[in-house]
Amino acid sequence: MPTQVDTLLHARWVIPVDLERSILEHHSVAINQGKIIAIMPSDQAKQTYQGHQELELDNHALMPGLINAHGHAAMSLFRGLADDLPLMTWLEKHIWPAEGQWVSPDFVRDGTRLAIAEMLQSGTTCFSDMYFYPDVCAEVASEHKVRAQVCCPILDFPTPWASNAEEGIHKAIEVHADFRHNPLINIAFGPHAPYTVSDEPLKKIASYREELQIPVQMHVHETAFEVTEAEKNGPRPIARLEQLGLLGPDFQAVHVTQVNDEDRKILAKYQVNVVHCPESNLKLASGFCPVHELQQAGINVALGTDGAASNNDLDMFGEMQNAAQLAKAVSGNAAALPAYEAIAMATINGARALGIDDVTGSLEIGKAADIIALDLDQLTALPVYNPVSQLVYTRMADKVQHVWVNGEQLVKDKQLTQFDTDQLKQKAREWGAKILAGERND
Structure with a gap:
């Protein structure tokens, strides 16, 4: 029987940022208790693990969260x-x-x-x-x-x-x-x-x-x-x-x-x-x-x-x-x-x-599951000859679809899971109005 894990991500590409500067195709990342426990070909991962959360990211690149x-x-x-x-x-x-x-x-x-x-x-x-x-x-x-x-x-x-x-x-x-x-x-x-x-x-x-x-x-x-x-x-x-x-x-x-x-x-x-x-x-x-x-x-x-x-x-x-x-x-x-x-x-x-490279900064077994998934099936990212090239030389911020920190999903389908965005906007507007009024009064 497959081993139960918290999260299992199957991706078109995994960019681990390892010493070899690898680009892994059709690989999966298994996450349990906030840490990466496996990175392996997706066919093998589906035989080995079953995730409480399991995502098929057929057009996505997985990479470490940015610092x-x-x-x-x-x-x-x-x-x-x-x-x-x-x-x-x-x-x-x-x-x-x-x-x-x-x-x-x-x-x-x-x-x-x-x-x-x-x-x-x-x-x-x-x-x-x-x-x-x-x-x-x-x-x-x-x-x-x-x-x-x-x-x-x-x-x-x-x-x-x-x-x-x-x-x-x-x-x-x-x-x-x-x-x-x-x-x-x-x-x-x-x-x-x-x-x-x-x-x-x-x-x-x-x-x-x-x-x-x-x-x-x-x-x-x-x-x-x-x-x-x-x-x-x-x-x-x-x-x-x-x-x-x-x-x-x-x-x-x-x-x-x-x-x-x-x-x-x-x-x-x-x-x-x-x-x-x-x-x-x-x-x-x-x-x-x-x-x-x-x-x-x-x-x-x-x-x-x-x-x-x-x-x-x-x-x-x-x-x-x-x-x-x-x-x-x-x-x-x-x-x-x-x-x-x-x-x-x-x-x-x-x-x-x-001073935290033993914890995060790359996708490696034992490190924290600080991971982002980017959807490369977008007009401004196609065709994809090399996903690393696309990640750097085309604007990518709007293609971030999912974000995990310590294995907890903080962005899901581009939506923040820990914030009330309407409240954030209102606070920003209120501060902007006060600061602008203060500058004008000066």
């Missing part, structure tokens, strides 16, 4: 608030004033829910967030059963969450203690950037990072202006972070658009993870991350969307496409970052950057 390795989820409520501006003008004249006026626990709660819903519907099952009230973000992610790394923001100056860097570090340690046993949530230090955090707080973060085994995520070398200003009074930011003892395999450097040979050597030496945010970098004219050069140096490069205020969406399939095409243009090499490697950036590389 958005950097973002600011609650900023979805600032989507489109200030466009077509350089980074520092955007921050200093628009975003920071808006945050000072509007950010609160309720703002973060509602904005994070909106972001998680958007990410799930477009295939993201794990996200890294750096924003105020990280405890609220972690609560919302846990409530809606998605995987998250929550980075506690640390800045020298007062923010809606902390009065200074010292308080930010203290509160980060408290949040870490509160969520340390939550299987879906990891807490990280989130010093904002080298130009907003001074040496002493960074030294303390380095010490606590080692003592408590807490990773660190930071915006680093985001713009040429940032690097030029740093060099006026001292070393380049990456060299400064090395001197302060902050770099290591648990350090996640976000953006990294300005890199010279010495920077690249330091990143490789300390096995630093880079998180590439191509669409945000393009929109803010921040520069181009040299992905091909970094990968050639053995540096792990993951993908993120950044916040919806500077993107303006949280579509990781769009990031894959832009990352692949930019890598070719920047390197002058059409073979740079082939399609399967772009998928790896959005899955297993992201898991590695977040």
